[in-house]
Amino acid sequence: MNKVKLNYITKRLIFERKQLIDLLPEKFKKQFEEQSYIAGGCIYSIYQCQEPKDYDFFLKDESFVRELREHFLDESGYHGKEISGGVYRGYPLTITENAISIGKYQIITRWIGQPEEVVKEFDFKHLQFYHAGNEIETVTQFDFLDSKELKYNEDRARDICGSVFRSSKFVARGMKISQKEMAKMLLRLQKVGFSDKEVETLIACKEKSETDHFGS
Structure with missing residues (x-):
C-alpha cells in the first residue's frame, strides 16, 4: 500500500x-x-x-x-x-x-x-x-x-452474469483472471440462477455483431 x-x-x-x-x-x-x-x-x-x-x-x-x-x-x-x-x-x-x-x-x-x-x-x-x-x-x-489479479467476491448476492461480463473489461485493461476465480463466478451463478434481466442481456448479446466484444 x-x-x-x-x-x-x-x-x-x-x-x-x-x-x-x-x-x-x-x-x-x-x-x-x-x-x-x-x-x-x-x-x-x-x-x-x-x-x-x-x-x-x-x-x-x-x-x-x-x-x-x-x-x-x-x-x-x-x-x-x-x-x-x-x-x-x-x-x-x-x-x-x-x-x-x-x-x-x-x-x-x-x-x-x-x-x-x-x-x-x-x-x-x-x-x-x-x-x-x-x-x-x-x-x-x-x-x-x-x-493485477482479478479476485471475485463470493459473498456478492446480485448480478452474477454481469460479473462475468465485466471480467472481460478488466482483462482488456491489463488484469488477469485465473480459472479458479472464473469457477467461483460460474458456481455462484449455478447457485442463484439467471434473473429475467440477465436472460434479456444474454439474448441481446447473442444477437450482437460478431465484431462486438463480450464485455462491451
Whole structure:
C-alpha cells in the first residue's frame, strides 16, 4: 500500500466531489455533501496511474435519491422507456434505472445505503474501496490496490452474469483472471440462477455483431 498515492487519491476525489456538487441545484448541495460517498473502480484506476472513465457516487438515503431522480427527469430533453436524458449545464445527461449520469459523474440510484453495506457486495475485490470522509477506506485488504489479479467476491448476492461480463473489461485493461476465480463466478451463478434481466442481456448479446466484444 502506497500512502502517498492514497493521499493523492483523497485530494483528487475531494476535488471531483466539489465539481459535481457545484453542478447541482442549491437546494441539493448540502444534503448531497452529507449523504454521498465515492466508491468503486475510480479509486483503483487512480492508484494504478490510470485516468478513470467515470466517478461513481453513492447515496445513503432513498428519499433523497428519489428527489434527485425526479429533478433530473424534469430536466431531461427526452424521455424513453429505459433511458431519458439530454444536456444539463453543458454536460451530457443520461438517466437509467441504475444511475443519473452527468458527464463523467454517475449518481448511482439502484444501490443505496451505508458504504460498508453497499461496497461489501461489489463483485471484485479491487473495487471494494470507498471515500466517505477524509481518507480511503475498504471492506477488504489494501493489497488489492496493488494487484493485477482479478479476485471475485463470493459473498456478492446480485448480478452474477454481469460479473462475468465485466471480467472481460478488466482483462482488456491489463488484469488477469485465473480459472479458479472464473469457477467461483460460474458456481455462484449455478447457485442463484439467471434473473429475467440477465436472460434479456444474454439474448441481446447473442444477437450482437460478431465484431462486438463480450464485455462491451
